[in-house]
Amino acid sequence: MRILVLGAYGLIGMAVIRRLTEADHAVVGLGRNTNAAARMWPLAGWINADISRLTSPDSWAAILREAKPDAIINCAGALQDGVRDDVTRVQHTAMCALYTAAQSHGLGHFIQISATRASSAAETVFQRSKGDADAALQKTALEWTILRPGLVISPQAYGSTGLLRALAAFPLLQPLAFADRPLQTVHVDDVATAVVQVLGGSVQSKQSYDLVEDQPQPLREVVRKLRAWLGYAPAPEIRVPHWIIAAVGRIADGLGWLGWRSPMRTTALTEMAAGVTGDPAPWRAATGAGLSSLDVTLQRIPSTVQERWFARLYLLKPTVIATLSVFWIVSGLVAFAAPEMATAVLTSRGVDRMPAHIAVIGGAFSDVTLGLAIVFRRWLKTASLGMIGLTLCYLAGGTWLAPDLWADPLGPLVKTLPALTLALVALAMAEDR
Numbered sequence: 001m002r003i004l005v006l007g008a009y010g011l012i013g014m015a016v017i018r019r020l021t022e023a024d025h026a027v028v029g030l031g032r033n034t035n036a037a038a039r040m041w042p043l044a045g046w047i048n049a050d051i052s053r054l055t056s057p058d059s060w061a062a063i064l065r066e067a068k069p070d071a072i073i074n075c076a077g078a079l080q081d082g083v084r085d086d087v088t089r090v091q092h093t094a095m096c097a098l099y100t101a102a103q104s105h106g107l108g109h110f111i112q113i114s115a116t117r118a119s120s121a122a123e124t125v126f127q128r129s130k131g132d133a134d135a136a137l138q139k140t141a142l143e144w145t146i147l148r149p150g151l152v153i154s155p156q157a158y159g160s161t162g163l164l165r166a167l168a169a170f171p172l173l174q175p176l177a178f179a180d181r182p183l184q185t186v187h188v189d190d191v192a193t194a195v196v197q198v199l200g201g202s203v204q205s206k207q208s209y210d211l212v213e214d215q216p217q218p219l220r221e222v223v224r225k226l227r228a229w230l231g232y233a234p235a236p237e238i239r240v241p242h243w244i245i246a247a248v249g250r251i252a253d254g255l256g257w258l259g260w261r262s263p264m265r266t267t268a269l270t271e272m273a274a275g276v277t278g279d280p281a282p283w284r285a286a287t288g289a290g291l292s293s294l295d296v297t298l299q300r301i302p303s304t305v306q307e308r309w310f311a312r313l314y315l316l317k318p319t320v321i322a323t324l325s326v327f328w329i330v331s332g333l334v335a336f337a338a339p340e341m342a343t344a345v346l347t348s349r350g351v352d353r354m355p356a357h358i359a360v361i362g363g364a365f366s367d368v369t370l371g372l373a374i375v376f377r378r379w380l381k382t383a384s385l386g387m388i389g390l391t392l393c394y395l396a397g398g399t400w401l402a403p404d405l406w407a408d409p410l411g412p413l414v415k416t417l418p419a420l421t422l423a424l425v426a427l428a429m430a431e432d433r
Contacts, residue, residue, distance in 0.1 A: 001108070001199060002026040004069035006051065007076030008044070009037035009433070011154055011161070012113055012191055016075055017044055019192035025199070028067040031076075051076050052089040060094075060101035071109040072102060073195055079126055079159070080267040082256035084377075091129035092136070099140045109205065110142045111198055113191070116150055116184075116210050116278035117271070124267045134208070145198045145205045147191065150212035151222075151276045153297045154188035158433050160272070162314055163263040168226035169311030174235040177245045179220040181275040184212035187297040194283070203286045210278030213293045219272070222294060229298045230308055245269060259377025261432070262318075317429050321380070324422055325371045328387065332367030335360055349401045366390055374426070384427035391420045 003020055007013045008029025014037070020027050027044040029037060034046040047066060054060050074095065078085040095112075102110060118130035137144050157165050167175060191211055197203045220237065227234065249269045252262035262268075284290045292300065335342050339360050346356035370390065374383035398405055398413050405413045 001070040002028070002068055003199070004028050004030060004064075004067045004072045006030050006072065006074045008046075009034065009040075010075055010077075011152060011156060011158065011433075012149070012188060013075035014041075014156070015154065015188040015192040016073055016195050017041055019189070019196055023196050028069065030063065030067075051094045052086045054094045055089060055097050057097050057100040057104070060098045061104070064101055064105045064107075069105075069107065071111070071199060072098070072107060073111045073113070074098075075113045077113075077126075077130070079261065080253070080256060080265045081125070082261065083259050084261075087125050088129045091126070092133045095133040096136050099137060099142065103141055107142060109199060110137065110140075110144045111195055112137055112144065112146045114146050114148045114208075116148045116212065116276060117274065118148065123274070124270050126267050126271070138206075143205050145203070146208040147194055147198070148208060148210045148278060149191050150184040150186045150210070150278055152188050152191065153185050153294070153301070155301050156433070157310065159261070159263045160268055162310075164223060164226060165230070165307070165311040166314035168223050169230055169232060169308065170235070170315075171312075172235060174223065174227070174237045175240050176220055176223060176237055177240040177242065177269075178272050179237070179239065180218050181272060182216035183219055183222050183276045184216045184278055184280075185222070185294045185297060186211045186213060187292045187300060189300070190291045197287065207282070207286070209283045209286065210280060211283060211291060212278040212280050213297075214280050214284075214290050215293070216275075216277050217294065225294055225298060229301075229303050230311055231303060258375055313429065317426075320422055320426050320429065321374055324384075324387065324419070324426055325375050327419055327422075328367045328371030328374075330371075332364040332369075332371065335364035335367070339364070346401065351401065363390075363394070381427060381430045384423050384430065387423040388420060388427070391416050391423065395420075 003025050005013055005017055005020070005027060008017055009031050013029070017027050017029055021041075021043055028047060029041070029044050030047045030049055030051075031037065032048065032050045034048050038046045045067070047063060049063060054063065076090060078087045078090045081087050099110070112134060114130050114134050115127060118127050118134055120128060120131045120135060122128045122131055134146050137146065151160070153161060194203075194209070194211055198205065203209075224234065248264050249266040252260075252264040253266055255262055256265055280290055339357065342360040343353065343356045346359065347353050367390075370383050370386045373379040373386070394416060395413060
């Protein structure tokens, strides 16, 4: 079969593409920026498209003419509105337009990857838009199946699963909120295998199935098992007050409008507070087998030094970016506040006053600009490279004009080296997935 996968380079989408390719299906992936995905999966075809802009059947018709799919698998989704995301347009409006186009195209099968609590009456826009899209799909003439995974565990990790790994790797203490909330997990490969089973006809279509392990367990137990999987000893549990979690959620929401998709946004916290559970019985009845428990899932995913590095560095990423932003902004503001003192450093070494003054003001403006730019997700790489380049210029200029500053007791040149290193770290950690 020829299959179009939406959200093809996401956590679930990439596993689905791998499993479909292994099953000898021809795959076409769709997403907003498929360049990196195309390098990782050159055997698949790729279409660059922003689903939030495909809100009419005609816009989807052009995609379907290019992809020529026999089936569509929708792995796309957005957690919360932000500068890069419109949840309702992605998860409901665009999907309803696709359903219409797909029926005209004569599509064979449509598989929707939804969520266990998706409902038109749900508390969050994320779950409501998923629920509305599911309901609209069920009213179509398409051969549809809705798969609703629980908390997906994968060798790759970002979003909520990345956060859980980071919490499990927290040194000395184990901070937890919503520790008693029930969770049911699912291995990402089990989700991908379920897709292949549906396409193969071994599972009855026009049904909704929760893809979850048999028994729920509290979040504290999930984190405990992840901590042991990472190879860390148990640590005393610290309950994080809900007012702190709420404040962090509001801050994360604000950062969402700067392009950051934090797993601490209020939608994610609301979902975690409600728990992630489903009914495993329909899938077991349809297939004759249940899905992997968390214990089995973790046994299937080897924990190596790269998992430990990721888990320990995950929470440091925002700290690194915030530190760089404050450092560069304050550095520039200090120069703006006392330009004559900075100018004097250069004029005392033989630089004319006007060029020295221009250099000081220009450097201060550049410092503040870079400090502000790095807090915007889309400018992270550019700002990091700018910080690295400007620091090297400062070091080269300082060494040429005032080499004695290397021996200055306050270390004005020596202290730029940690800032340079931190910018290199930020650049190395720039990728989200």
